[in-house]
Amino acid sequence: MAQEAIQKSRVIVWFRDDLRLHDNPTVHAAATKVKTKQAAEVVPVYCFDPRHFGTTPYGSKKTGDYRAKFLLESVQDLKQNLKSIGSDLLIHMGRPEDALAELANVEQKTTILLQTQITSEELNVEAKVKRAVKGKAQCESVWGHTLYHPEDVPYKLDMSDLPDTFTPARHKIEQHAQVRAALPTPQQGELPLPEGLPKAMLECNPQAVEDLNAVVPKGSQQLSTQELNEHAVHRFTGGESEALARLKYYLWDTDLLASYFQTRNGMLGGDYSTKFSPWLAHGNLSARTIYHEIKKYESERKANKSTYWVIFELLWRDYFRFFTQKHGNKLFAEYGITGKKLRWSEDPQAFQRWKDGQTGLPLVDANMRELKQTGFMSNRGRQNVASYLVLDMGVDWRKGADWFETVLQDYDVCSNWGNWVAAAGLTGGRINHFNITKQSKDYDLEGEYVKTWIPELKDVSSKRIHEPWLMSQSEQQQFGVSIGQDYPAPIPSSQLVRPHGSPEGGRNPGGGRGRGRGGKRGHGRGGRQNDRHRTQPRGEYERFG
Ligand SMILES: Cc1cc2nc3c(=O)[nH]c(=O)nc-3n(C[C@H](O)[C@H](O)[C@H](O)COP(=O)(O)OP(=O)(O)OC[C@H]3O[C@@H](n4cnc5c(N)ncnc54)[C@H](O)[C@@H]3O)c2cc1C
The missing domain is CATH 1.10.579.10 (DNA Cyclobutane Dipyrimidine Photolyase, subunit A, domain 3)
Known part of the structure; x- marks a missing residue:
């Protein structure tokens, strides 16, 4: 590739439900493109899409107040973490097709990196983005949700031969597949941010749940900050910093992992189960990172039925994603x-x-x-x-x-x-x-x-x-x-x-x-x-x- 083209190539990382830097295949792909001189600059962006804040078919908020808060905190934490390595997060209050079309520059070769999605709502938005950036940028999807990579499990990539029950699928996956190593977290300077980015997106930094009302469609219910009930099992705060802290707490600080099998059916208090789910759902925490940390715990402290059982639960999570891949709508x-x-x-x-x-x-x-x-x-x-x-x-x-x-x-x-x-x-x-x-x-x-x-x-x-x-x-x-x-x-x-x-x-x-x-x-x-x-x-x- 000519030197000039390399210097100008831009990668946009379009974050959605992968709001983290550790073991993030999309972020890693961007850093690799820079390292291998396929790209010169990386533009991380998150869009608060109005479609996520409308009304469901049964009349409720598409995103309720508690999740809106968690999401906002996840985005804020990601921005902070990107800044700490010399980058930043652009935030757009509106549709991704508009933001990405603005960021894809005809003067430059632009690649939009995004985590692969398999469900119709997400794919519809992707199709709109592809139309909006046609001739200006190309999209590259990278798989990132699961513990096991779909290429490694003993089923077809479209999962058409996945059994409709969990147990045989689990046995076969455990027998034939390996969990890949976690990818490194990008370091200072590995995601070089270009000059001249749109100020509105660079400076956009919503602070309160109410700030998200800017994207609530007309006629839909407004969001508001909720007081958390004193009996809540956990005071969840979004973002990978809190996610990694919870992982450390559950394994290393308290050894709760070693009794998970006995406690997992509880309903009261923060410790009966891992509580990893909100962070996993927002991509603040990688399932592979949990897995490798458990393996380390097993070799340094103890391995028992409980330590295995958390991995078993993560397989349920994989299973439902693969099952969705198979059955679609x-x-x-x-x-x-x-x-x-x-x-x-x-x-x-x-x-x-x-x-x-x-x-x-x-x-x-x-x-x-x-x-x-x-x-x-x-x-x-x-x-x-x-x-x-x-x-x-x-x-x-x-x-x-x-x-x-x-x-x-x-x-x-x-x-x-x-x-x-x-x-x-x-x-x-x-x-x-x-x-x-x-x-x-x-x-x-x-x-x-x-x-x-x-x-x-x-x-x-x-x-x-x-x-x-x-x-x-x-x-x-x-x-x-x-x-x-x-x-x-x-x-x-x-x-x-x-x-x-x-x-x-x-x-x-x-x-x-x-x-x-x-x-x-x-x-x-x-x-x-x-x-x-x-x-x-x-x-x-x-x-x-
Ligand atoms: C009707 C119904 C709806 C559910 N909706 C969701 C949902 O929207 N999001 C969600 O993450 N989980 C969902 N679950 C699964 C499960 O209830 C939660 O993952 C779990 O209660 C979260 O608490 P935890 O992180 O402490 O789980 P733990 O018991 O500590 O398990 C560890 C992790 O394993 C995964 N996991 C455990 N059980 C399941 C399961 N049955 N299916 C898929 N993954 C599992 C989760 O990622 C969880 O964080 C649902 C279950 C039911 C029965």
């Missing part, structure tokens, strides 16, 4: 992958009761209130509330997935819609219909979690806390709560709409059987836990499939 379709036609409830109140934590089922309500007031819910909670909404209340599962998309701080398109379509029993695998009352007793025996989020029930005895509708009038008086007035009675079993039919033994307001998951209880850090292994012949708990 079926992930979002009413009847999912199977196409099995289900009959949904026509009760207009049902969905609202669920969203507000007013179903009368304490475990469901506590979890739904936690979600609304903090933007987080444990995995145990997510499975129960999803099962109850779809398999007992008979509400179209997409409404639940849509609400989670709004509220979750860790919303990830593949993990969310994948888990939901599976919970709805529309992937062809086993249907996990939970007996909510039994789950409540198994995982919150004393009702500590339920009472944290449902103050109306705070004085109810542990005997009645899981089924408050069974309290006599005198018990209600004794415990200071009137069922039907202070706290709702559950929807009677006869009025539940069970789209897959009524499960055996499921004639109570709390739902189905729980699929034999009530094994002997063990004691864990997060309270009493089910020892799931005693009831799972295949030696692992199937979250899906």
